[in-house]
Amino acid sequence: MSFETAELAELKNRGLLRILKLQDGNLLNFSTNDYLNLSCHPQVKDKAIKAIDNNGTGAGGSRLMAGNLSLHEELEKKLAELTCMESALIFGSGFLTNLGVLTALAGRNDVIFSDKLNHASLVDGAITSRAEVRRYRHCDVEHLADLIKSCDSTGRKIIVTDSVFSMNGDIAPLLDIHNLAVAQGCLLVVDEAHAIGVFGSGGGICKSLSITPDVITGTLSKALGSYGGFAACSERLRSFFINKSRSFIYTTGLPPASIGAALAALEVINSSPSIGEILIKNATFFKDGLNKIGFDTCGSASQIIPAVIGDNSKTLSISKHLEESRILAVAIRPPTVPHGSARLRFSLTLNHSQEDIKKVISVMEELKWK
């Protein structure tokens, strides 16, 4: 048997095989990251089309070669304003942003302190940087402080955390982490991928708390309904990333359509800054409903609401049953989440009505006993 057949069979046995499924537009989608449904907003589509009309379909090169468009720089200014940071730099995706930021900031003599539930792109960025990585217990600031105090490295110390955690939907204690970073002379990188567009009038949780980490990373691909990523930071760090981030230097600039779409998404958000609050109100109603019927929702305080099932196969089977009721809620299994905590990850969008939410809760209640 070939190695790949053997390894795939092993994954299947453990209920961990992943397969690609075509999206069925008829399902009530509780798995999308298009939280504000902006990917189908007429103004967003229109601006993407205009960007193609004016600039073509591709940037034609890396930003440092011939691919730096005025659209890129316009969006960077708008993202800096949105997050209340001095400047911003666009990357090919949120994943590439985290990779580029961490590999530029950290090297062999440095130490990265990383929340145990940080997104894979932060984990991979930290590993790729060759820095020593010390993981602290999820959202545990005391543990983080102990790790920093017991670290005698003379290199740079960098704390890295998601603001909204992608599989729990809970929120990092950013005020305490920021205070600790300042007191201990650490750099702080906060990934706001799931908070941009939703919290802080769209600018994220750091903005809502009035804190300024060294770098905020984000994506254009979730609430902004487009594609791409960005780092918001000081002018100095922006220049540093332009010179040091290999995932920025050695890749083509984002295509005009993605930039046009993101610019229009920001216009929509700026013209109705409370849409994020409406989303979170609906999400709280949904989360309370799941809690009432006995599901652990992992401390979610955002539009991402997990319902922990535990067993991999049972989670898959509940996801399948939901689909029979025309509800899409993807099963999330290890290694994306810790062993024994397989779950359905629901994400709320502005399009979901109270009726939709009540329907999911009632189906979940039925399935719980199956």
Ligand SMILES: Cc1ncc(COP(=O)(O)O)c(C=O)c1O
């Ligand atoms: C917390 C977090 N950071 C970064 C990313 C990567 O963003 P992108 O999909 O733009 O690569 C994701 C999404 O998958 C995420 O959940």
